[in-house]
Amino acid sequence: MKELDEIKSWIIDTAQTVIKHVIENGAWQADVRIEYGENYLTRFANSQIHQNVGETYTKAFLRVFLRDKRFGCVTIISRDIDEILKAADQALKIAKASKPDLFFKSLPEPDRILPTDRKMFFEEMIRLTPFDRAEVVGKVIDAAHEAGKHVSAVNGALSTVLRLQAIANSLGVNVFQAYSFASLNVLVTAKNMQSEAEGFAYRVSGNLKEISAEEVGFEAGERASSGLDAKKIEPGDYEVVFLPYATATLMFHLAIDTSARSKDLGVSSLINKENKKVLHEDISVVDDPRSEKTPVPLLFDGEGVPKRRLVLFDHGVFKNFVYDSYYAGKEGKKSTGHASFWRHASPFPSNLVFEPGNSKFDDLIEDTKNGILVSRLHYSNTVDPRRGIITAMTRAGTFKIENGELKYSIKNMRFTDSYHRILNSLSILGKDFRSMVVRRGFITAPSIKVNSVKFVGTTG
Amino acid sequence: MFDLMEKAVEKGLLLGATYIDIRIVKNASEEIKIKNGAVEEATIKTDSGFGVRVLKNGAWGFHSSNKIDKHTLDQVVETAVKIAEASATRSKKPVKLAPVKTIKDKWRTPWIKDPFDVPFKDKLELFLEADETIREQSDYVKAGMVSYEARKIHKWFVSSEGSKIEAEIVFCGVGVSALTAKNGDVQRRSLPTSFGGNYVKRGWEYVESLNLVELAERVGKEATMLLDAKSCPSGKTTLILDSSQLALQIHESCGHPSEADRVLGTEASYAGTSFLTPDKLGKLKYGSEIVNIVMDPSPEKYPEALGSYKYDDEGVPVKRTYIVKEGVFTGYQLSRETAVELGFEESNGAMRADNWNRIPLIRMSLISLEPGDWRPEEIIEDTKDGIYMDTNRSWSIDDKRLNFQFGCELAWKIEKGEKKELLKNPVYQGITPEFWGNCDAIGKDFFIWGIPNCGKGEPQQIMWVSHGASTARFRNVMVFSGR
Numbered sequence: 001m002k003e004l005d006e007i008k009s010w011i012i013d014t015a016q017t018v019i020k021h022v023i024e025n026g027a028w029q030a031d032v033r034i035e036y037g038e039n040y041l042t043r044f045a046n047s048q049i050h051q052n053v054g055e056t057y058t059k060a061f062l063r064v065f066l067r068d069k070r071f072g073c074v075t076i077i078s079r080d081i082d083e084i085l086k087a088a089d090q091a092l093k094i095a096k097a098s099k100p101d102l103f104f105k106s107l108p109e110p111d112r113i114l115p116t117d118r119k120m121f122f123e124e125m126i127r128l129t130p131f132d133r134a135e136v137v138g139k140v141i142d143a144a145h146e147a148g149k150h151v152s153a154v155n156g157a158l159s160t161v162l163r164l165q166a167i168a169n170s171l172g173v174n175v176f177q178a179y180s181f182a183s184l185n186v187l188v189t190a191k192n193m194q195s196e197a198e199g200f201a202y203r204v205s206g207n208l209k210e211i212s213a214e215e216v217g218f219e220a221g222e223r224a225s226s227g228l229d230a231k232k233i234e235p236g237d238y239e240v241v242f243l244p245y246a247t248a249t250l251m252f253h254l255a256i257d258t259s260a261r262s263k264d265l266g267v268s269s270l271i272n273k274e275n276k277k278v279l280h281e282d283i284s285v286v287d288d289p290r291s292e293k294t295p296v297p298l299l300f301d302g303e304g305v306p307k308r309r310l311v312l313f314d315h316g317v318f319k320n321f322v323y324d325s326y327y328a329g330k331e332g333k334k335s336t337g338h339a340s341f342w343r344h345a346s347p348f349p350s351n352l353v354f355e356p357g358n359s360k361f362d363d364l365i366e367d368t369k370n371g372i373l374v375s376r377l378h379y380s381n382t383v384d385p386r387r388g389i390i391t392a393m394t395r396a397g398t399f400k401i402e403n404g405e406l407k408y409s410i411k412n413m414r415f416t417d418s419y420h421r422i423l424n425s426l427s428i429l430g431k432d433f434r435s436m437v438v439r440r441g442f443i444t445a446p447s448i449k450v451n452s453v454k455f456v457g458t459t460g
Numbered sequence: 461m462f463d464l465m466e467k468a469v470e471k472g473l474l475l476g477a478t479y480i481d482i483r484i485v486k487n488a489s490e491e492i493k494i495k496n497g498a499v500e501e502a503t504i505k506t507d508s509g510f511g512v513r514v515l516k517n518g519a520w521g522f523h524s525s526n527k528i529d530k531h532t533l534d535q536v537v538e539t540a541v542k543i544a545e546a547s548a549t550r551s552k553k554p555v556k557l558a559p560v561k562t563i564k565d566k567w568r569t570p571w572i573k574d575p576f577d578v579p580f581k582d583k584l585e586l587f588l589e590a591d592e593t594i595r596e597q598s599d600y601v602k603a604g605m606v607s608y609e610a611r612k613i614h615k616w617f618v619s620s621e622g623s624k625i626e627a628e629i630v631f632c633g634v635g636v637s638a639l640t641a642k643n644g645d646v647q648r649r650s651l652p653t654s655f656g657g658n659y660v661k662r663g664w665e666y667v668e669s670l671n672l673v674e675l676a677e678r679v680g681k682e683a684t685m686l687l688d689a690k691s692c693p694s695g696k697t698t699l700i701l702d703s704s705q706l707a708l709q710i711h712e713s714c715g716h717p718s719e720a721d722r723v724l725g726t727e728a729s730y731a732g733t734s735f736l737t738p739d740k741l742g743k744l745k746y747g748s749e750i751v752n753i754v755m756d757p758s759p760e761k762y763p764e765a766l767g768s769y770k771y772d773d774e775g776v777p778v779k780r781t782y783i784v785k786e787g788v789f790t791g792y793q794l795s796r797e798t799a800v801e802l803g804f805e806e807s808n809g810a811m812r813a814d815n816w817n818r819i820p821l822i823r824m825s826l827i828s829l830e831p832g833d834w835r836p837e838e839i840i841e842d843t844k845d846g847i848y849m850d851t852n853r854s855w856s857i858d859d860k861r862l863n864f865q866f867g868c869e870l871a872w873k874i875e876k877g878e879k880k881e882l883l884k885n886p887v888y889q890g891i892t893p894e895f896w897g898n899c900d901a902i903g904k905d906f907f908i909w910g911i912p913n914c915g916k917g918e919p920q921q922i923m924w925v926s927h928g929a930s931t932a933r934f935r936n937v938m939v940f941s942g943r
């Protein structure tokens with residue numbers, strides 16, 4: 001702890017020193033974010049640990065703007081103040097050689113950070129040893145094997161993250177936050193004489209203690225076991241029940257479309273859709289660091305702008321794009337607190353929550369006449385950005401549902417369809433939800449039952 | 461530098477490590493992005509640090525730090541050893557490494573003009589002119605974009621087996637693209653290729669050799685033409701791919717599935733596994749008889765290829781390996797550990813890490829489809845009815861690398877041996893061995909494409925790889941419109 005306290009003062013002081021240095025040397029405005037991080041990741045495959053890695057780093061990202069709106073950026077990984085100041089001089093040099101970007105208005109002014117009563121940093125996360133991580137992984141592996149006799153390999157990764165962040169700008173922003181989280185992904189393979197199947201489970205939490213290794217291992221193991229002897233079905237239009245892991249992937253594509261950068265580039269499917277009903281009326285999506293459904297509350301964005309609850313979709317009606325100060329300035333708006341941490345002008349939601357409903361998971365299955373249960377999506381990609389058309393493969397648990405019952409396992413399928421169309425055909429919102437780490441934020445989503453998804457292919 | 465590293469290696473051995481290697485890496489990169497006349501990104505990144513990989517009790521441990529001094533090195537070695545001990549508590553089979561020669565060498569890539577010595581102003585001037593040219597092409601151009609990146613890497617490798625290798629690497633690349641919009645339709649055109657352009661292990665002279673402004677004019681014009689093009693029809697047809705799209709096809713459907721770590725299941729939880737299982741080696745008909753795919757990263761032959769190098773990050777000299785020979789699946793990309801597991805005598809040198817804070821993984825290097833003897837025009841003249849597709853726009857492939865779907869920026873309808881009509885939103889889909897099995901013509905217009913952004917592993921690593929490819933024809937492929 002003592003060491004982390006020292007690091008905390010060092011990054012806060014260094015941020016101030018850097019800003020002072022560039023202002024004295026001709027910058028009109030400047031901001032800097034400095035992060036100290038400790039990341040550990042224990043990876044397992046074939047039911048044993050095969051990669052086990054760690055890193056500690058101190059990284060700074062500095063932007064300087066001249067009065068005529070020329071700017072330059074530098075990123076440096078270093079704990080040496082002289083090196084950092086040298087990099088700062090380089091940023092000034094770039095700015096002086098650059099061309100004005102008149103769309104840039106100003107960096108944000110300081111604003112009151114709203115407090116949170118949730119804990120962001122758990123001391124016990126600092127004290128974790130490699131043996132603690134190996135023990136958790138061991139529990140996952142054992143639980144997965146106990147889930148079924150055909151379980152042949154348990155694979156996945158346990159990651160623990162500590163971050164200390166200081167952000168300062170020349171207009172007086174000077175903020176600090178520290179947070180921790182752990183994430184665990186598990187992919188289990190089951191095998192019998194004639195077939196092979198996969199099952200997936202995932203958890204993320206501010207504190208590793210909150211994750212039940214046994215539960216995650218068992219969930220993935222059970223799903224893999226019941227996926228054996230998959231049949232091939234014809235592609236076509238089916239009803240679908242998406243588990244939260246799969247819904248989160250749909251939300252990732254939606255999140256990209258809510259970025260003011262996508263709007264500015266003309267590649268968002270939400271352009272000209274503000275205050276219009278885009279999705280089913282039961283769908284509400286917010287970006288809210290204070291929601292108890294998001295795993296880690298982030299207090300401010302990459303520019304130190306306080307994060308507040310922002311409604312993205314209200315009962316299917318699209319309400320807001322997310323902005324950083326650059327795109328906000330360009331459109332004459334106020335930043336919504338969504339600046340990226342390591343990139344200039346690249347806003348993105350960071351505590352996105354697709355509000356769950358009230359239905360039990362069984363109700364979703366019972367509602368389905370001729371459909372498919374999709375546990376997870378793999379390798380999704382945009383096909384037509386303006387129409388929200390994406391393609392993805394199902395993976396790690398795809399099952400046929402007939403007349404309200406889970407019937408049998410099926411081979412992975414590919415869909416190519418518009419997520420607007422899919423989410424417009426919502427019929428039931430589940431009450432169970434899960435969160436995933438996405439970029440430098442979190443996406444939370446429930447299970448959903450939709451009436452129509454167009455599948456275009458299947459694996460052999 | 462080597463002294464400091466050798467002392468740390470000794471320390472690791474004293475702590476009971478049976479193998480240890482240390483890499484120090486110093487990086488500089490410069491990224492410039494222009495969008496609609498504005499500088500969207502002008503970032504210089506510098507970082508340096510070291511990573512320590514140890515084997516103890518038959519299991520791996522790795523730790524790293526950006527503070528390069530004796531004290532931190534010692535601390536990091538200690539932690540790496542502890543991590544290995546922890547790994548061993550949940551490992552079933554001790555790791556064995558295939559033998560490797562002791563190497564003492566220094567090598568570098570062949571740049572002439574160091575990109576970091578070229579004044580920022582000169583670069584900017586060229587890129588702004590290109591961007592302006594894109595937007596001059598029509599009123600429908602919504603965005604002109606230029607992206608450029610250069611990177612300089614200096615690295616040192618020392619292993620407990622006595623190898624000491626120093627390498628200096630410079631690469632850079634540039635691309636222009638136009639986004640056009642009309643009546644809610646958006647089209648994109650990029651050159652030399654999409655997603656950031658083409659990359660080579662050369663200096664600024666590469667950027668100068670491309671006529672960027674001419675490419676800019678073309679993307680602006682073609683993206684505008686695409687707005688009024690018809691959508692790609694649906695159905696099974698003959699498909700001709702340009703070499704840049706074919707490079708990506710090789711990458712996704714041959715490169716990734718022949719990575720030995722995927723085959724052995726160690727990437728299962730993230731990217732997936734592979735259909736190229738060991739029982740298929742030497743037996744599976746991967747493609748038609750004219751399909752030869754070879755891994756050949758040696759800088760002697762193609763020093764400028766983005767994926768070429770002399771030694772990998774385990775200190776193994778690279779070895780030319782056929783992955784597909786006359787249509788039959790014949791080889792893997794290997795590490796020292798997977799070579800032993802799969803019964804090979806030695807690694808062919810495919811292990812690379814994207815930085816000091818990451819472990820080496822099996823990564824593609826230069827993996828190419830050997831050229832055929834057709835002129836590209838001959839392939840078209842010889843095609844009665846089909847679709848020609850050019851430049852990747854979207855990609856997706858399943859976890860075993862069998863079912864794929866690729867979208868391209870543009871297509872041409874081929875009728876009676878002629879490019880008849882421009883088509884937009886083309887997409888094709890297939891199953892890997894079926895698709896390559898239907899390859900019946902390969903051009904001699906062999907070109908090496910450099911891809912700077914292949915993702916793999918947890919934590920994710922972004923690697924620079926390359927693929928040689930030519931125009932090629934495939935029969936009976938499902939195509940449709942992505943609209």
Ligand SMILES: [Zn+2]
Nearest residue numbers: 711716914915
């Ligand atoms: Zn790749």
